Amino acid sequence: MKNYSIKDIAEIAGVSVATVSRVINDNGRFSEETRKKVLKVIEETGYKMNYSAKNLRMNKSFTIGILVPDISNYFFSDVVQQLEEILFAKGYSTIICNTSRSSEKELAYLRILEGKGVDGLIVISGAEAFQFDSSSAEKKIPYICIDREPKKKEDTVFISSNHYQGAFESAEELIREGCQHPVIAMHNQKSTSAKERLKGFKDALKKNSISFNPKQHLLSIDIESEDFEHDLLNFLKKNPETDGIFSINDLIALELMLRLKKNHIAVPQKIKLIGFDDTPSGKYTTPTLSSVKQNTDLIANHAVETLLELINNKGELGRQIVVPVSLVLRESSTP
Amino acid sequence: MKNYSIKDIAEIAGVSVATVSRVINDNGRFSEETRKKVLKVIEETGYKMNYSAKNLRMNKSFTIGILVPDISNYFFSDVVQQLEEILFAKGYSTIICNTSRSSEKELAYLRILEGKGVDGLIVISGAEAFQFDSSSAEKKIPYICIDREPKKKEDTVFISSNHYQGAFESAEELIREGCQHPVIAMHNQKSTSAKERLKGFKDALKKNSISFNPKQHLLSIDIESEDFEHDLLNFLKKNPETDGIFSINDLIALELMLRLKKNHIAVPQKIKLIGFDDTPSGKYTTPTLSSVKQNTDLIANHAVETLLELINNKGELGRQIVVPVSLVLRESSTP
Numbered sequence: 001m002k003n004y005s006i007k008d009i010a011e012i013a014g015v016s017v018a019t020v021s022r023v024i025n026d027n028g029r030f031s032e033e034t035r036k037k038v039l040k041v042i043e044e045t046g047y048k049m050n051y052s053a054k055n056l057r058m059n060k061s062f063t064i065g066i067l068v069p070d071i072s073n074y075f076f077s078d079v080v081q082q083l084e085e086i087l088f089a090k091g092y093s094t095i096i097c098n099t100s101r102s103s104e105k106e107l108a109y110l111r112i113l114e115g116k117g118v119d120g121l122i123v124i125s126g127a128e129a130f131q132f133d134s135s136s137a138e139k140k141i142p143y144i145c146i147d148r149e150p151k152k153k154e155d156t157v158f159i160s161s162n163h164y165q166g167a168f169e170s171a172e173e174l175i176r177e178g179c180q181h182p183v184i185a186m187h188n189q190k191s192t193s194a195k196e197r198l199k200g201f202k203d204a205l206k207k208n209s210i211s212f213n214p215k216q217h218l219l220s221i222d223i224e225s226e227d228f229e230h231d232l233l234n235f236l237k238k239n240p241e242t243d244g245i246f247s248i249n250d251l252i253a254l255e256l257m258l259r260l261k262k263n264h265i266a267v268p269q270k271i272k273l274i275g276f277d278d279t280p281s282g283k284y285t286t287p288t289l290s291s292v293k294q295n296t297d298l299i300a301n302h303a304v305e306t307l308l309e310l311i312n313n314k315g316e317l318g319r320q321i322v323v324p325v326s327l328v329l330r331e332s333s334t335p
Numbered sequence: 336m337k338n339y340s341i342k343d344i345a346e347i348a349g350v351s352v353a354t355v356s357r358v359i360n361d362n363g364r365f366s367e368e369t370r371k372k373v374l375k376v377i378e379e380t381g382y383k384m385n386y387s388a389k390n391l392r393m394n395k396s397f398t399i400g401i402l403v404p405d406i407s408n409y410f411f412s413d414v415v416q417q418l419e420e421i422l423f424a425k426g427y428s429t430i431i432c433n434t435s436r437s438s439e440k441e442l443a444y445l446r447i448l449e450g451k452g453v454d455g456l457i458v459i460s461g462a463e464a465f466q467f468d469s470s471s472a473e474k475k476i477p478y479i480c481i482d483r484e485p486k487k488k489e490d491t492v493f494i495s496s497n498h499y500q501g502a503f504e505s506a507e508e509l510i511r512e513g514c515q516h517p518v519i520a521m522h523n524q525k526s527t528s529a530k531e532r533l534k535g536f537k538d539a540l541k542k543n544s545i546s547f548n549p550k551q552h553l554l555s556i557d558i559e560s561e562d563f564e565h566d567l568l569n570f571l572k573k574n575p576e577t578d579g580i581f582s583i584n585d586l587i588a589l590e591l592m593l594r595l596k597k598n599h600i601a602v603p604q605k606i607k608l609i610g611f612d613d614t615p616s617g618k619y620t621t622p623t624l625s626s627v628k629q630n631t632d633l634i635a636n637h638a639v640e641t642l643l644e645l646i647n648n649k650g651e652l653g654r655q656i657v658v659p660v661s662l663v664l665r666e667s668s669t670p
Contacts, residue, residue: 063451071412071415072409081405081435084435088435093432093447094432095431095432098416098419108423111364116430281619283593284616285620285621286621
C-alpha cells in the first residue's frame with residue numbers, strides 16, 4: 001500500500017493542503033461537502049490520519065493571535081480590522097486580545113494565545129519594550145511588533161510608521177504658515193512612537209533656528225485628567241506667544257480645539273493646530289482638523305507578509321520596516 | 336491516603352479553585368510564586384493531577400469568546416472593551432473575533448472558538464437571527480446575544496438596548512421642538528435594532544397625528560455610497576418641507592450634518608438633527624450633535640452576569656433583557 005502524504009490527499013480531493021489540515025483538525029472554514037470529500041479520500045487511501053493529525057496539530061493551527069492595548073482607539077481598531085481581513089483571505093483566522101494597557105493582562109493573554117496554539121503573534125503598541133519567550137522549546141511562536149519596540153530585536157521584525165517624519169513635517173508646516181512659537185502637546189513620553197514624534201518636532205525647530213525649551217514648547221497634557229482645560233489655559237498664560245500646536249494624537253487635538261473655542265481663542269487665526277492619526281472625527285469639526293495619516297493598509301500588509309514568512313521559516317529576523325506617513329492639511333492649520 | 340479534591344488543594348494553598356485550575360492547565364493569570372505554591376501542595380498531597388486536569392480541561396477553560404461584526408464601530412468596541420474588563424476581573428479571559436459582517440466568517444470563527452475550548456460565547460449584533468448549535472453533545476457551549484435576535488430564544492438570553500424607546504423619544508423631541516415634517520434616515524432595515532428604531536419613530540409620528548409615508552418620512556441613505564450627498568439633496572428636493580431628521584446612527588448623522596452645511600442648509604435652524612450611539616465625535620462638531628446614548632456599561636454587566644450563570648448551570652434561558660437608553664440633547668436639535 002502506498003504511503004500517502006497530506007499533499008496526495010489534497011490533490012486527490014481537489015482541495016488545498018490547508019483545507020485538508022483544517023478538516024482533520026476540525027478547525028476553521030470548509031463546507032460540509034468539502035469535509036465529506038476529504039474524509040472519503042482519507043478513508044479510501046488509508047491515510048494515517050491520527051499520526052498526521054497530531055503532527056499537523058503541533059505544527060499548524062492556521063490561527064494568529066493579536067495583542068492590542070485598546071480596541072476603542074481608532075488607529076488600533078483600524079489596523080486590527082485590516083490585519084484580520086488580509087489574514088482571512090490567506091486562510092488564517094485571527095483571535096484578538098485586548099490588554100487595556102495592562103502588563104499583567106498582556107502576560108496572561110500571551111500565555112493563553114500560546115495555550116490555544118496560535119501559529120504566530122502580532123503585538124501592537126505599548127509603553128515598554130516587548131519581550132516574549134515561547135514557553136516550549138519545540139514550538140517557538142514567531143511574532144511581529146507593530147509600533148512596539150522589541151526587547152530582542154533579533155527575534156522579530158519591527159514595523160512602525162515614520163513617526164519622526166510626521167512630527168517633523170507638522171512642525172515645519174506650522175512654521176511655514178507663519179508660526180513663530182510652535183508647541184508640541186503630549187502626555188506619555190514613554191512609547192517609541194511618542195519619543196520619535198517628540199524628536200521629529202525638536203529637529204524641525206532646530207532646523208528653523210528655534211531653540212527648543214520644554215517650558216515654552218512642550219505642553220504636557222492628559223486627556224483623561226479633569227485639569228485638561230486648566231493645564232491648557234495655564235500654559236497659554238505663561239506662554240501667550242503660542243501660535244501653533246502639534247498634538248501627538250487627534251484625541252488631544254480635538255479636545256484642545258474644543259477648549260480653545262470655549263475660551264474664544266480662534267483656531268487657526270490665533271493658534272494653528274495639527275493632530276496625528278487622521279481619525280474620522282477630524283473632518284466633522286469646525287474648523288476641520290489637519291492631521292498626520294498613518295498608512296494602516298501598508299502596515300497591515302507588511303505585518304502579515306513578514307509574519308507568514310517567519311511561520312514558514314523564511315524571512316529575515318532583526319529587521320525594521322518603517323512606513324511613510326502623509327500630512328493631511330485641512331482648515332485648522334491653514335490661513 | 337486521603338483522596339484530595341481540587342477544593343482541598345485550593346484551601347491548603349490558600350488560593351481559589353479557579354487559580355488551581357489555571358495552574359494545572361497552565362492557562363491564564365497567576366504569578367510564578369502561586370504556581371510553585373500550588374504545585375508544591377499537589378505534590379505533597381499526591382493529588383491525582385492528570386485525571387483531574389483532564390476533567391477540568393473538559394469543563395473549564397476560563398476563556399470567553401466574543402463575536403463582533405466590526406470593531407472599528409464605536410458602540411461595538413465600547414461594549415467589547417467593557418465586557419473584557421468585567422470578565423477579566425472575574426477571572427475570565429476574553430478572545431475576540433471580528434466577523435466583518437460576513438456570515439462565512441462568523442461560521443468559521445464559531446468553529447474556531449469552540450475548538451479553542453471557550454466556556455461561553457457572547458455574540459454582538461448582526462443582520463440575521465443568530466443560530467448556534469454546539470457540535471459536541473457533551474460540551475454544550477452557552478451563549479448570550481447582544482443586539483442580535485436569536486433563532487432559538489429558548490437556548491439563550493437576549494440583551495438589547497431599548498431601541499424603540501430611543502427612536503420614539505427622538506421623534507417626539509423633534510416634534511416638541513416644532514418639527515412638522517420629521518424624517519428618519521437609515522440604510523439597512525434588516526437588523527433587529529434597525530427594525531425597532533423604525534417602529535419607534537413611526538409610533539411617535541402616529542401619536543402626534545402625522546401619518547407615516549415612506550416617500551416623505553423615510554430617507555434611505557447609505558454611508559458607504561458615493562451617491563450619499565446626491566441622495567440627500569434629491570430627497571430634500573422632493574420633500575422641501577423636511578425640518579427634522581432622526582438618523583439611525585451617528586455615522587450617518589455626522590455625514591448628513593457635513594453635507595447639509597456644505598449646501599448651506601442650516602442645522603438646527605432649517606433642519607434639526609438627532610443621531611444614535613452618542614459617539615465621541617458628536618461633541619466636537621459645530622453644532623454639537625444630539626444623540627441617543629446606549630448604556631453599554633449596563634449591557635456589558637448584564638451579559639457577563641447571565642453568561643456566567645449559564646456556564647454554572649444556573650439562570651433562566653429564553654429571557655430578554657431590555658436596557659433603557661437616554662437622549663443626550665445638544666445644539667443640533669435645540670433652537
